[in-house]
Amino acid sequence: AEELLARFLSGIVADDLPAASMAPVWLASGSAALLLVGFALPSLLQLRNTPPLRVLRHDVMPPSPSRILVASVALFAVSVLLYEAVGDLRLLLYVLGGMVGVSAVLYAAGRLLVALMGRFRGGVGVAWRYGLANVARRGRDSAIQVVAFGLGLTVLLLLTIVRTDLLQSWRQSIDAEAPDHFFINIQPDEREDVAAILQAGGTQRPEFVPLVRARMITINGESVKTRVYPEPEGSGMANREANLTWLAELDPSNTLTAGEWWPNGYRGEPLVSVEENAATEMGLVLGDKLRFLVAGQEVEVRVSSFREINWDSFQPNFFMVLSPGALDDFPATYVTSLRVPDDQKGVLLRTVRAHPSVSIIDINAVLEQIRSILDKASLAVQTVFAFTLAAGIVVLFAAVQSTIDERRYESALLRALGVRRRTVLLGVITEFAALGLAAGVLAACGASLLAYLVSSRVFELEYHFSPVLWLVGLAGGLLVVCLSGFIAARGAINAPPIDVLRAS
Numbered sequence: 001a002e003e004l005l006a007r008f009l010s011g012i013v014a015d016d017l018p019a020a021s022m023a024p025v026w027l028a029s030g031s032a033a034l035l036l037v038g039f040a041l042p043s044l045l046q047l048r049n050t051p052p053l054r055v056l057r058h059d060v061m062p063p064s065p066s067r068i069l070v071a072s073v074a075l076f077a078v079s080v081l082l083y084e085a086v087g088d089l090r091l092l093l094y095v096l097g098g099m100v101g102v103s104a105v106l107y108a109a110g111r112l113l114v115a116l117m118g119r120f121r122g123g124v125g126v127a128w129r130y131g132l133a134n135v136a137r138r139g140r141d142s143a144i145q146v147v148a149f150g151l152g153l154t155v156l157l158l159l160t161i162v163r164t165d166l167l168q169s170w171r172q173s174i175d176a177e178a179p180d181h182f183f184i185n186i187q188p189d190e191r192e193d194v195a196a197i198l199q200a201g202g203t204q205r206p207e208f209v210p211l212v213r214a215r216m217i218t219i220n221g222e223s224v225k226t227r228v229y230p231e232p233e234g235s236g237m238a239n240r241e242a243n244l245t246w247l248a249e250l251d252p253s254n255t256l257t258a259g260e261w262w263p264n265g266y267r268g269e270p271l272v273s274v275e276e277n278a279a280t281e282m283g284l285v286l287g288d289k290l291r292f293l294v295a296g297q298e299v300e301v302r303v304s305s306f307r308e309i310n311w312d313s314f315q316p317n318f319f320m321v322l323s324p325g326a327l328d329d330f331p332a333t334y335v336t337s338l339r340v341p342d343d344q345k346g347v348l349l350r351t352v353r354a355h356p357s358v359s360i361i362d363i364n365a366v367l368e369q370i371r372s373i374l375d376k377a378s379l380a381v382q383t384v385f386a387f388t389l390a391a392g393i394v395v396l397f398a399a400v401q402s403t404i405d406e407r408r409y410e411s412a413l414l415r416a417l418g419v420r421r422r423t424v425l426l427g428v429i430t431e432f433a434a435l436g437l438a439a440g441v442l443a444a445c446g447a448s449l450l451a452y453l454v455s456s457r458v459f460e461l462e463y464h465f466s467p468v469l470w471l472v473g474l475a476g477g478l479l480v481v482c483l484s485g486f487i488a489a490r491g492a493i494n495a496p497p498i499d500v501l502r503a504s
Contacts, residue, residue, distance in 0.1 A: 038076060042069050107143055109147075111143045127424075127430055130414075131426075131430025135431055144399070145395060147439075149443075150438075152389030156386070156476075179315065179338050182337045183336045184358070186355075188332070188333075194355060194358065206336040210334055212244045214293060215242060217293050234282040246323060246324050248264060253313035270325070273307050274305075275309055275319040278319045289301070301322060416497045432481050440477025
């Protein structure tokens with residue numbers, strides 16, 4: 001798996017991985033032993049109470065261990081393993097609480113799906129009635145299998161959406177006429193010549209925006225290094241080197257959310273408009289005083305407004321915009337952005353040859369690199385979560401093996417009563433098809449809900465319902481569960497009825 005992931009992520013992470021050691025073997029062995037004790041010990045202890053007749057007869061079962069005991073010991077084993085991984089008691093409680101809550105919701109959803117399927121077993125053929133009756137009769141085990149497969153499919157479907165649909169939605173959210181090249185480090189005396197070269201190449205005349213390097217030193221007289229911020233990102237925002245600019249009019253890609261923009265021709269005290277998220281992270285309010293160190297001199301400005309920025313416009317935007325005149329006495333470079341059609345790319349080369357200090361950033365190349373990184377990273381994560389799906393198959397095999405005697409007896413009895421082997425086989429396939437269908441429904445619902453939350457709350461994109469996701473979820477659940485269930489139960493179906501009935 002490590003070799004496979006390293007190949008997927010080649011070009012993103014360094015490929016000089018450390019040499020393999022025995023540490024993963026000891027870690028895996030210890031983890032497996034801990035989980036085995038936690039989940040199996042209560043049941044193993046019941047072997048002491050197994051009646052001798054259980055060896056001779058199949059209808060005498062040992063008393064079942066307490067479910068509370070089983071759950072408590074299992075949860076303790078998981079807690080020990082998680083604490084070793086996270087190393088923080090508070091985080092451990094959060095993780096355990098989330099696991100218990102999600103598990104309860106998923107289990108309830110699984111039981112609901114199983115109950116609904118049980119209602120459809122009346123008015124269908126013998127094979128369908130037999131299969132759906134098995135699902136309903138083993139309601140708890142069926143729900144656990146639905147959840148096990150549903151979780152694996154949910155993650156895989158969600159990652160597929162992130163890699164394809166969300167990235168496509170992001171591309172569609174970008175204006176088709178948005179700039180696709182940034183020009184930076186333009187000196188004041190180069191502006192006219194750069195504009196002339198670009199216009200001669202067939203592009204529109206660019207709008208140059210000034211840029212001044214600065215560093216914030218105090219907020220309301222308090223050092224930014226010792227100030228306590230409401231969010232961790234606020235410290236990084238306040239202590240990093242800042243890019244400042246000044247504008248007379250509000251950029252069309254910006255929207256005021258609080259305060260007022262300065263009037264035309266303003267020449268009063270220096271004011272600053274701050275991007276609203278940056279202001280929240282730093283704990284700023286209207287009227288706060290910010291002091292910057294610019295080219296060895298200090299400049300104090302007052303916060304007059306907050307702005308929301310549409311970064312997808314690809315216009316030169318800044319977290320902090322000052323009023324005109326605030327930075328007139330300081331050295332500045334200029335930046336601009338514009339759209340360069342494919343048949344006019346030669347103008348970029350002419351610009352760089354005439355002004356080597358000017359740097360040009362191709363946004364399309366950056367977007368393609370981002371897409372490539374997302375594809376490789378999500379494919380690598382999908383590979384990891386494929387183990388979750390494999391775990392669901394293991395759960396299915398374990399559940400089938402725990403009822404293999406019962407299944408063998410049922411199959412033999414039905415065939416002895418005249419039911420054809422083909423009908424029994426179709427009944428078993430129906431059982432696992434129903435489980436796979438329920439797992440697919442659960443996975444599609446979960447992936448759609450998570451995709452909506454990720455799309456609208458994280459990436460702030462418009463969510464579009466994907467029928468392909470539901471088709472893939474349902475088909476994947478049916479195929480994987482049916483195939484796995486058939487392989488696990490085929491021994492019970494193929495057992496000769498006479499041998500099974502004699503042994504019973």
